[in-house]
Amino acid sequence: MLIQSADNKRVKLLSKLAASRSARRSAGLCFCEGDTLYKDALEYHANIKSVYFRQGHEGLVPEGVEWNSLTDKLFDTVSQVDSPQNVIFLCSLDESGEKKAGPPILLDGVADPGNMGTIIRTAVAFGHPVIVGEGSADIYSPKVVRSAMGALFRADIRVANLRAEIPALQEKGIRVLAATLSEKSRLLGEDSMQNTAVVIGNEANGVSKEVCSLCDGEIIIPMRGGCESLNAAVAASVFMWEMAK
Numbered sequence: 001m002l003i004q005s006a007d008n009k010r011v012k013l014l015s016k017l018a019a020s021r022s023a024r025r026s027a028g029l030c031f032c033e034g035d036t037l038y039k040d041a042l043e044y045h046a047n048i049k050s051v052y053f054r055q056g057h058e059g060l061v062p063e064g065v066e067w068n069s070l071t072d073k074l075f076d077t078v079s080q081v082d083s084p085q086n087v088i089f090l091c092s093l094d095e096s097g098e099k100k101a102g103p104p105i106l107l108d109g110v111a112d113p114g115n116m117g118t119i120i121r122t123a124v125a126f127g128h129p130v131i132v133g134e135g136s137a138d139i140y141s142p143k144v145v146r147s148a149m150g151a152l153f154r155a156d157i158r159v160a161n162l163r164a165e166i167p168a169l170q171e172k173g174i175r176v177l178a179a180t181l182s183e184k185s186r187l188l189g190e191d192s193m194q195n196t197a198v199v200i201g202n203e204a205n206g207v208s209k210e211v212c213s214l215c216d217g218e219i220i221i222p223m224r225g226g227c228e229s230l231n232a233a234v235a236a237s238v239f240m241w242e243m244a245k
Contacts, residue, residue: 002055002069006077010068014052014078014088021138030140030152033079033088040150047092052078057086080142093140095158103174103195104128105240106162108211109135109202110232117147118233119200124151126244133162133211135202162199166214169197178207178215179239181229185220193242200236 003011016023018031029049032041041048042060051067053059054075061067076084105128110116116137123130137144139159145152166176178199199215201207212218221230221238230238 002071003052003074004071006074010050010052011070011074011078014090017090018078018080018142021141024138024140028092029090030093030145031080031088031142032091032145033081033085033142034146035085035087037146037150038087038089041089041091041153044150044153046153047094049090049092052088054084054086059087081146091153093152093157102128103169103197103243104131105236105243106131106133106165106176106197106199107136107236108133108162108199108207109205110200111135111137112203112232113137113141113143114147115203115231115233115236116141117144117149117152119236120144120148120155120157121151122233122237122240123156124154126240128240128243129156130158131162131165132157132159133165162211163214166199166211170216175217176215177217177219178212179220179235180207180212180218181220182218185218187222188219188239188242189222193239193245196243198236198239198243200232200239203232 014031017027017029024030048062048065051061051065053069055069055071058069078088105119105123116139120130132139139157169176173195175196176199177196179201199207199211221235
């Protein structure tokens, strides 16, 4: 069906999901767009719920999935990027957190969508689960979805309360360390990172005191003079590389 009106209920839903975190959470859907992202979603068998093509650019759709076309003007209005491509789609994410058994990377208030997406991509590359704590960027956000560049469809990820997750990991024999700039922090490389999970904190404030108090210790990446700290996504990447060894 060709949709031509902005008053169409499907178009209104697209706009609502693109703009509202609560709407995405309530529906359990994320707003995705772009030809490459759609190709990745098909390749990795993402749970696609509906597809919207730019008129004249219709393509492959999984069996049983609803699809529609939008006029150029309407497609560009709904799109969340400066240079829209030809497909927008809605999908649900698997937040079961049961694909991998290895130690996770835990995110305590990582608020920047770009950092969140990069961390998700790196976690998939190194084979780590991701546990997203309160105050962090919405993993369903269009900015996070774009930044993750398809990794979200393969990620072992879930949103949870870190105050409950950390003790649960410790009961399984997994050591949990907080990445901090504290004088108490041990240098990364001094000990093996096997069977160790790491908490990455908020970009401005770091790991919260409450979460830090639950951890088995604190750790820091050794750096040469002149650099106080690393970007949250870069630091997470360094830790995950060491955790994967």
